[in-house]
Amino acid sequence: MSKVVHEPATPHRWPRPPEGTWTQHYPELGTSMMSFEDSVSPEFFELEREAIFKRAWLNVGRVEQVPKTGSYFTKELDVARASIIVVRDRDGAVNAFHNVCRHRGNKLVWNEFPRAETSGTCRQFTCKYHGWRYGLDGGLNFVQQEAEFFDLDKAELGLSPVHCEVWAGFIFVNLDATPRQTLREFLGPMITDLDGYPFDKMTEWYEFSADNQSNWKLFADAFQEYYHVPGLHSQQVPSAVRTPGKGFECAHFQVDGPHRMVSTGGARRWTMPPEFMYPIERVTRSGLVGPWESPELGELPKGLNPGRIEPWGIDNFQIFPNIEILIYHGWYLLYRYWPTSYNSHRFEGMLCFQPARTVRERVEHEVASVVFKEFALQDAGMLTGTQTALESAYRTAGLTEFPVNDQEILVRHFHKAVADWVDVYRHDLAGTDAR
Template identity: 70%
Template structure:
């Protein structure tokens, strides 16, 4: 299987009585791995071109663009770009580079040009010289057109960015001619969630953190639960914290550049007071969400390993998106690189809208406790990045529970190597 290639069927393998998850995917190997891709400025510059300017990137949900003329801007430092995402009069969601075609002024911004913004408008007007653009990007108005030399307005519309929607998630692609459409890129493991009702979960709690680590270093923290007994000892049962206790995931799966990890779980695990915050007992909500949630449609792709009792499935869409689906709600992560050793971490929880004050409190408590959990992971990032950058060790052993860590770094390197070979072939 290549970095981009995939068969027609997704491989679904239970872990055998002998052998391992990693051995199901021999292309990954089982030897030590290098994390040089997380510390090299040169690799980062190639990764910007090979990955983030070629892959489909999630930038929004359709609920963020509820009516004609609804727009938002997205600052994507890794692509050195700002993008306008807008719903046109036909209900289609489009994306454009946030640049006026006259003198290159940033077109849509409020008080500070590097801050993201959103709103509703009939057209976009440049603050500098008043050029106006329609919701489909066409140039509608030029101040004093007679002052220009043979200006053809049809040639100066906004520069488009490829844009498509899957199950309410808005994606863009900076490649002028994407090699795969969005659905092909996502593949069968992800599109098995076609019928999952994300649109019902519209009550959101967002947070953003700026981290001193490579984006993959943080993504690695959510790809394995081998670290849980050590790092999250307050949130797990006593028996799991014992020396040599086993804490394993129920199912790992890989499809092309994307990954999946699914775990067993039940809220009953959190009823013991010794590993629960008092507010969790009082509100009956916490780490795995509210203890009572609406019955949500069980999509075919939600629990591909057939785990019982099923708890969480984390769908990791290459390069920088994770969607963690729980019972009746979901959690979304995005990792946006800002340099070779820094990134912006965006996250939100999405619930069915609260019908009572108590339900709203349950949602808020779950969001706070989950944020605390994520901050425990984030607290490791600076130390990991600093030690990797000492560049003393270049071979790190990974166990079977870290198969997805192995896969992410291999895919990133593969995409960069593909890009490098293509450009060398062009030079020849």
């Protein structure tokens, strides 16, 4: 397998769209002060549970987690008050079911701790309580002392299915009784134009999770704009990659339905002065943006780098509501934000590389993952301060609105998408009440 060496590139100042600012391309978003009441209101969070997390397609994993017949994993979706099982059946299909026995409602699949996620391989699922057994297709196969029940119809008592579809190896579920769109319709062309990207080759994973004391949207906001970079990440992103007199600017923003993306470009990290890198980065030739050399990927899909930025750096695709896929040179990074309350959430991060072929490549991947943790911790370190300040401003001073600049257009779009989904739910609820 050949390698691509990322040659130094001359920094370039990216022109704004010919008609002016980015925000002017999306007049429906407006330019007024922006409310963050949606991040401090317990009442609004309860609406998000119903309007978004019980209606939208949610990414819960990848097909590599269920590689063969009987492979399964569980996922705890606290925000939707649900636990699900994802399993590969005997026909090779990936299915999802509510993690509950149909006898008396015991949690079906768990090990030592009922609230902990688990995974494994099995021929069937057996309830720990009374021994009912279910096939990989969810069908009820065995009832202990079946003759003692009254008119029991096993065909009607299989596991309760959850809508499950796969795109590009990413497993999505939808908890709605009747999803309004297929997964592909929901994702739309900006995301599905990534079809053909070799996600399936990048199976060496470094996974992290953290419980954060902030609203889920606030951490997502941090990765939708790079206006914060010169202040918060001054070492990682020094003056060499900033536009003179303006700081750090992104090369391209784009929205499609509730989804968003942002591209960066400019000077490569390895062209910077040594004082702006950790010593381990210089030694291993790997770090914040991953290995400086990466395996050849072949022809890339048209959806990558949609702004045709040259030199291109990173594409961050933000799939509504709570997943981000950041595509670098030869590897990708996955973020998920799972709400646990109106002012807390669980963050999941995963770095995905093509499997290392040498010890050096393995070290490069491990260095990248460690430096990533440092970078993410800098963002996470702001979260509790932001959350507590927003709550204080809201409850003691009545402040909910704050200015948002042109580079923060995706923050504005994200919160509007959330509000739009909540408004649709309220409208549907009012129609139901009227009937």
